Amino acid sequence: MASQFPLETRYWYLRDHQLFRHLNSAELRQICLITNFKTAKKSEIIYFAHDEQNRVYLLKKGIIKIVELDEDGTETVKDVLQKGDLFGQLTLDDTEMEEYAIALSDYVTCCSFLIEDFEEVIRQHPSLAIKFTKLIGMRFRRLENRYSNLMFKDVRTRLLLFLEDWAEKEGTVENNAIMLKNYLTHQDMAGLVCSTRQTVSQLFNEFKQHGLIDYNRSSIIIPDLKRLKSLVN
Amino acid sequence: MASQFPLETRYWYLRDHQLFRHLNSAELRQICLITNFKTAKKSEIIYFAHDEQNRVYLLKKGIIKIVELDEDGTETVKDVLQKGDLFGQLTLDDTEMEEYAIALSDYVTCCSFLIEDFEEVIRQHPSLAIKFTKLIGMRFRRLENRYSNLMFKDVRTRLLLFLEDWAEKEGTVENNAIMLKNYLTHQDMAGLVCSTRQTVSQLFNEFKQHGLIDYNRSSIIIPDLKRLKSLVN
DNA sequence: AGCCAAATGTCAGGAAGCCGACATTCGGGG
DNA sequence: CCCCGAATGTCGGCTTCCTGACATTTGGCT
Numbered sequence: 001m002a003s004q005f006p007l008e009t010r011y012w013y014l015r016d017h018q019l020f021r022h023l024n025s026a027e028l029r030q031i032c033l034i035t036n037f038k039t040a041k042k043s044e045i046i047y048f049a050h051d052e053q054n055r056v057y058l059l060k061k062g063i064i065k066i067v068e069l070d071e072d073g074t075e076t077v078k079d080v081l082q083k084g085d086l087f088g089q090l091t092l093d094d095t096e097m098e099e100y101a102i103a104l105s106d107y108v109t110c111c112s113f114l115i116e117d118f119e120e121v122i123r124q125h126p127s128l129a130i131k132f133t134k135l136i137g138m139r140f141r142r143l144e145n146r147y148s149n150l151m152f153k154d155v156r157t158r159l160l161l162f163l164e165d166w167a168e169k170e171g172t173v174e175n176n177a178i179m180l181k182n183y184l185t186h187q188d189m190a191g192l193v194c195s196t197r198q199t200v201s202q203l204f205n206e207f208k209q210h211g212l213i214d215y216n217r218s219s220i221i222i223p224d225l226k227r228l229k230s231l232v233n
Numbered sequence: 234m235a236s237q238f239p240l241e242t243r244y245w246y247l248r249d250h251q252l253f254r255h256l257n258s259a260e261l262r263q264i265c266l267i268t269n270f271k272t273a274k275k276s277e278i279i280y281f282a283h284d285e286q287n288r289v290y291l292l293k294k295g296i297i298k299i300v301e302l303d304e305d306g307t308e309t310v311k312d313v314l315q316k317g318d319l320f321g322q323l324t325l326d327d328t329e330m331e332e333y334a335i336a337l338s339d340y341v342t343c344c345s346f347l348i349e350d351f352e353e354v355i356r357q358h359p360s361l362a363i364k365f366t367k368l369i370g371m372r373f374r375r376l377e378n379r380y381s382n383l384m385f386k387d388v389r390t391r392l393l394l395f396l397e398d399w400a401e402k403e404g405t406v407e408n409n410a411i412m413l414k415n416y417l418t419h420q421d422m423a424g425l426v427c428s429t430r431q432t433v434s435q436l437f438n439e440f441k442q443h444g445l446i447d448y449n450r451s452s453i454i455i456p457d458l459k460r461l462k463s464l465v466n
Numbered sequence: 467a468g469c470c471a472a473a474t475g476t477c478a479g480g481a482a483g484c485c486g487a488c489a490t491t492c493g494g495g496g
Numbered sequence: 497c498c499c500c501g502a503a504t505g506t507c508g509g510c511t512t513c514c515t516g517a518c519a520t521t522t523g524g525c526t
Binding site for chain 2: 068070077091092093095119122123124125126127129130132133134136137138139140141143144146147148150151152182194
């Protein structure tokens with residue numbers, strides 16, 4: 001795996017991340033030595049928690065989904081991550097996790113550290129410590145937000161908020177409408193907003209009938225994001 | 234406020250927290266200088282987010298509840314915190330929060346830092362950075378856990394899990410049963426497990442009828458914790 | 467081109483738990 | 497000790513959304 005990447009490439013990959021951007025080249029090369037690189041193509045598994053409970057991951061390129069395994073074998077999409085996001089043992093402890101990550105975009109690259117190594121890096125670069133803490137903090141707030149949505153909003157609203165969020169993050173403008181390249185099934189979205197496949201399917205049709213969105217398996221089009229937002233109660 | 238506490242007392246309070254325990258006395262005295270101390274008696278507000286979006290708090294003594302304010306004025310108990318727990322702007326950013334904290338035990342003491350000051354402390358004590366990160370991490374996992382409960386378990390199960398958790402954290406053994414000093418109303422508990430006052434009230438009665446618990450306004454008794462646990466599906 | 471598994475559409479129960487309404491009980495402050 | 501507001505008990509209706517079941521469509525693969 002690692003040998004696919006010449007040192008120079010690894011170096012630039014690291015440097016590209018906001019965590020490491022401020023370090024000088026000697027420091028970066030040092031960190032390079034303890035970094036593991038990995039790639040995957042669409043639909044391939046790039047990370048399986050059960051085998052590597054002791055690594056932190058950084059997504060360098062592409063989009064992945066994190067799928068959680070229930071005790072009884074049920075799989076639920078827990079999160080969709082993008083360039084720059086952290087995953088794996090991001091709390092730097094020994095939490096048991098049953099989850100894996102699958103590439104959603106054509107090419108995915110990520111790097112990882114043993115948590116002991118990563119702690120050492122933090123110890124030696126306090127500024128990095130603060131950046132890391134703030135990244136975890138952002139994740140914390142995002143989860144808080146999802147929790148509060150689940151508590152106070154109905155499924156329709158949660159789904160609308162999800163679309164809104166997605167549109168703002170990845171939407172491209174195409175003749176006056178917002179276009180989303182869709183790499184998620186209704187089942188996936190159901191997991192993300194805490195609902196069921198059938199309900200998501202029904203709501204999508206309802207939204208389509210009302211002209212809120214247009215969609216097929218490969219894309220979602222939002223003609224008027226403002227109108228969509230206004231329906232969020 | 235601050236003047237209530239002689240320097241020596243403040244020093245020992247700080248030293249008592251796991252974040253600072255490993256620091257030497259010179260370092261601690263330095264940190265003391267930027268620390269703000271506050272106390273409150275039962276039912277008093279000890280923290281109001283709106284006024285102090287830029288401070289991190291450490292609960293030193295006592296028990297508090299964090300109450301979240303909705304846009305429309307609804308109040309929901311979001312968390313119950315104990316000695317050693319963090320609150321306030323714990324992500325060290327500028328997240329808008331509408332919440333406040335109320336003392337649940339007779340005497341509560343907490344200390345706080347401006348986030349800029351706290352960042353500086355972290356910068357100068359990398360080992361503290363790691364401890365802090367891990368504390369946030371624990372909070373993250375706790376929230377993840379609550380989220381997943383809300384997603385997969387029904388109200389009855391969530392309430393049982395809540396009681397189980399509470400018993401293990403604060404329960405005292407009293408002639409072969411577990412006794413909990415109760416400082417929460419059904420309304421409070423409803424907030425914590427994401428349900429309503431009425432449902433919690435009904436379930437409590439049901440549990441009582443089945444001999445699972447006995448309770449009144451001031452205490453909850455669990456004769457057989459194992460049996461209670463076994464009902465969590 | 468054609469096949470098959472996966473994804474989507476659709477519908478009719480049914481259950482969980484919210485909501486409003488009201489009665490009852492408790493406990494702290496005057 | 498009494499009183500009042502807060503906390504708790506209880507109930508029925510109602511809504512939301514899950515569940516299971518089945519039909520239909522789609523797109524990748526051979």
